Amino acid sequence: MIQRKYIESLAKAGLRADGRAFDEYRKPISVEYGVSAKSAEGSARIKIGDTEVIAGVKMELGKPYPDKPDQGSIMVNVELLPMASPRFESGPPSIDAIELARVVDRAIRESGSINFKKLCIEPGEQCWTVIIDIYPINADGNLFDACSLAALAAVKDAKMPKLNGDVVDYKNKTDEGLPLEKEALECTVYKVGGQLLVDPTVDEELAATARLTVGVTDTNHICAMQKGGFETLTEEEVLKIVDMAIEKTTELRKELKNGKPYKI
Amino acid sequence: MSYKKRFDGRKLTETRPMIAKIGVVKNAVGSAMFQIGKTRAIAAVYGPRELHPKHLQNPSSGRLRCHYNMMAFSGSGDRVRPGPSRRSKEISYVTEQALSPVLDLSSFPKTVVDVYIELVQTDAGTRCAGICAASMALADAGIRMKDLVTAISVGLVAGTAVVDLDYDEEAHEEGAVDIPVAMTPRDGQITLLQLDGDISKEDFAKALKLAKDACAEIYEVQKQALKEKYTEDKK
Amino acid sequence: MGEIKVKEKEVVTPGDILASGMDYIPTDGAFRDGEDVIASQVGLVNIKGRLIKVMPFNGVYIPKMDDVVIGRVSDMTFSSWFVNVRYAYDGVLSLKDASSDYIERGADLSAYFAIGDYVVAKVTKVTKSMAIDLTMKGPGLKKLTTGTVVEITPQKVPRVVGKMGSMISMIKETTGCQVIAAQNGRIWIGGKEPKMERLAIEAIQLIEENAHKSGLTEKVKDFLTKGAKK
Numbered sequence: 001m002i003q004r005k006y007i008e009s010l011a012k013a014g015l016r017a018d019g020r021a022f023d024e025y026r027k028p029i030s031v032e033y034g035v036s037a038k039s040a041e042g043s044a045r046i047k048i049g050d051t052e053v054i055a056g057v058k059m060e061l062g063k064p065y066p067d068k069p070d071q072g073s074i075m076v077n078v079e080l081l082p083m084a085s086p087r088f089e090s091g092p093p094s095i096d097a098i099e100l101a102r103v104v105d106r107a108i109r110e111s112g113s114i115n116f117k118k119l120c121i122e123p124g125e126q127c128w129t130v131i132i133d134i135y136p137i138n139a140d141g142n143l144f145d146a147c148s149l150a151a152l153a154a155v156k157d158a159k160m161p162k163l164n165g166d167v168v169d170y171k172n173k174t175d176e177g178l179p180l181e182k183e184a185l186e187c188t189v190y191k192v193g194g195q196l197l198v199d200p201t202v203d204e205e206l207a208a209t210a211r212l213t214v215g216v217t218d219t220n221h222i223c224a225m226q227k228g229g230f231e232t233l234t235e236e237e238v239l240k241i242v243d244m245a246i247e248k249t250t251e252l253r254k255e256l257k258n259g260k261p262y263k264i
Numbered sequence: 265m266s267y268k269k270r271f272d273g274r275k276l277t278e279t280r281p282m283i284a285k286i287g288v289v290k291n292a293v294g295s296a297m298f299q300i301g302k303t304r305a306i307a308a309v310y311g312p313r314e315l316h317p318k319h320l321q322n323p324s325s326g327r328l329r330c331h332y333n334m335m336a337f338s339g340s341g342d343r344v345r346p347g348p349s350r351r352s353k354e355i356s357y358v359t360e361q362a363l364s365p366v367l368d369l370s371s372f373p374k375t376v377v378d379v380y381i382e383l384v385q386t387d388a389g390t391r392c393a394g395i396c397a398a399s400m401a402l403a404d405a406g407i408r409m410k411d412l413v414t415a416i417s418v419g420l421v422a423g424t425a426v427v428d429l430d431y432d433e434e435a436h437e438e439g440a441v442d443i444p445v446a447m448t449p450r451d452g453q454i455t456l457l458q459l460d461g462d463i464s465k466e467d468f469a470k471a472l473k474l475a476k477d478a479c480a481e482i483y484e485v486q487k488q489a490l491k492e493k494y495t496e497d498k499k
Numbered sequence: 500m501g502e503i504k505v506k507e508k509e510v511v512t513p514g515d516i517l518a519s520g521m522d523y524i525p526t527d528g529a530f531r532d533g534e535d536v537i538a539s540q541v542g543l544v545n546i547k548g549r550l551i552k553v554m555p556f557n558g559v560y561i562p563k564m565d566d567v568v569i570g571r572v573s574d575m576t577f578s579s580w581f582v583n584v585r586y587a588y589d590g591v592l593s594l595k596d597a598s599s600d601y602i603e604r605g606a607d608l609s610a611y612f613a614i615g616d617y618v619v620a621k622v623t624k625v626t627k628s629m630a631i632d633l634t635m636k637g638p639g640l641k642k643l644t645t646g647t648v649v650e651i652t653p654q655k656v657p658r659v660v661g662k663m664g665s666m667i668s669m670i671k672e673t674t675g676c677q678v679i680a681a682q683n684g685r686i687w688i689g690g691k692e693p694k695m696e697r698l699a700i701e702a703i704q705l706i707e708e709n710a711h712k713s714g715l716t717e718k719v720k721d722f723l724t725k726g727a728k729k
Binding site: 035036037038039040041043050052054056057058060077079081082083084085086090092131133135137138139140170171264 | 283285288289290291292295297299302304306308310313331333335336337338339340341342343346347378380382384385386387
Binding site: 312 | 528
């Protein structure tokens with residue numbers, strides 16, 4: 001399999017096929033807010049190189065879980081649209097889609113980025129659930145980071161809908177954003193040819209032996225982790241990856257700040 | 265009661281502003297985005313490629329398969345639960361029938377051409393926007409076509425004939441008739457026709473004529489978008 | 500009589516009327532509908548006397564006899580390999596066409612070509628139902644063991660090759676890489692320096708993006724010269 005050999009031999013020599021450094025993301029990275037402004041409470045489109053992901057937030061009214069009566073919640077869903085890649089098939093969510101959703105969820109949830117208590121309207125009776133739906137439009141590598149970035153951007157863009165008693169008025173949004181108190185983002189580092197690199201292309205992903213996704217908060221604390229791949233990482237590699245993730249999520253968070261309103 | 269002034273100030277026969285772009289999904293063989301008013305559809309084409317399961321293969325021709333889907337946050341109000349619904353399956357099916365007449369897949373036996381249509385944001389007229397996007401995506405993919413397919417909804421709002429109903433018009437308290445129509449503009453043949461409501465034969469015939477005129481406009485938008493991709497800037 | 504309604508090299512879309520009258524004969528990318536000749540694909544008009552055709556910008560690879568293709572082995576049986584050639588159906592490479600060596604029945608086929616291997620092969624037969632036969636016997640046909648493969652739109656391959664191979668020679672000379680451009684839109688690049696391999700790949704991508712524009716040769720030459728200097 002020459003593609004894999006090619007990528008591995010380049011990596012061993014300290015190189016990547018497109019000339020990037022191991023710790024370099026593709027350019028441009030773009031964040032556009034309000035891609036579905038008419039319909040969603042919050043939405044965003046992000047691009048990392050040719051990887052493009054759209055995420056949207058819908059707020060749903062419901063009853064809190066009995067064990068957390070004073071809290072609302074989130075739900076994250078990823079659909080690997082068949083249009084995004086010839087490798088994605090129609091049908092129920094694949095394990096890749098499920099893993100992506102759960103990993104994106106983990107960083108937001110465990111970091112306390114969204115204050116669940118502030119999503120509670122009436123303890124035991126009514127609370128908000130923030131539902132984040134994420135759709136890759138063009139999959140060209142690094143979906144973990146792209147989906148994490150898109151999700152957070154959509155949440156940042158979101159405004160609370162008006163509530164008339166028991167009925168949500170989706171047509172009229174308030175000026176109030178979601179109770180977003182932290183901005184946790186994820187960076188995934190892949191091990192290819194024994195080297196650690198960020199923002200892989202599809203060929204690099206296929207040549208990788210393992211990967212580690214690290215969720216990092218704005219205070220550089222780790223809030224989530226997921227190792228993937230069927231081979232191993234050393235302790236040293238794991239610690240190096242954490243350093244890389246802290247550095248890179250800081251950069252990605254800047255892109256959120258530089259985000260612009262979506263214009264066709 | 266009649267509906268004289270449209271909610272958004274448009275003339276009765278005026279479509280909402282349209283934007284069309286080609287090549288928006290790089291991995292696909294062909295793709296396009298079509299927006300009319302606030303309704304935005306992205307279509308991507310893969311194929312001709314192998315068709316599974318084998319028993320669906322047609323030994324003398326390729327098959328067209330359309331997949332219409334609304335993103336969960338793209339509805340007008342509540343979240344749309346992900347996954348195929350009866351509505352999306354029906355729309356996928358009529359979309360296939362709207363596009364098939366222009367395709368000749370006889371030189372690709374046993375294959376399938378998959379057209380994926382995603383709605384990012386909606387304000388009525390989604391199946392028509394999807395068909396307009398899909399038609400451009402198929403052309404972008406280099407699939408041989410006899411013509412492009414254009415689609416628009418026409419109908420009555422509180423008894424008044426209009427072109428391109430938006431969500432509020434469809435939901436008008438005095439009732440609306442919604443008629444999505446798709447046509448091949450060159451010969452004026454109809455490839456999609458559905459109707460919801462209560463309308464006289466005469467009003468229906470008039471509405472059909474309005475659809476034809478609107479489709480001619482949309483045809484120009486589609487052609488322009490396809491040509492734009494390949495026309496060099498004239499200095 | 501008749502009338503041509505478009506100009507040479509005009510961009511047309513499906514449904515555009517190219518000419519009217521029975522004098523004109525549609526070939527590729529065009530068809531007759533009553534009195535008119537109509538475009539069936541998005542592409543450039545090409546008029547040669549009474550023949551009108553449209554050269555499409557895009558499309559999938561359609562195998563033709565004698566095409567040189569770069570395939571990827573996708574499966575095998577005890578007597579043949581299935582090879583993905585970027586078409587809807589895989590090509591078949593049978594034992595007898597695989598090698599000039601005598602391969603015994605029951606031999607381990609993966610010793611020759613394993614799943615995932617890239618090979619340069621030739622199309623020997625295309626049936627009506629698009630079943631394709633391949634051969635590896637012939638000059639230049641071989642298994643690829645080094646380098647990398649990139650994919651472009653099959654319609655753009657002639658631009659990568661150039662008139663009498665001029666474009667591809669320019670790429671090979673400036674970068675010092677070996678380049679094989681196959682009809683099915685796969686291009687293999689093999690060089691000694693990753694920097695030069697990347698330059699070759701970027702030049703090919705430049706050609707793909709600008710294939711329909713004039714002045715392409717100059718643009719590519721410029722790009723390669725600048726890149727080689729760095």
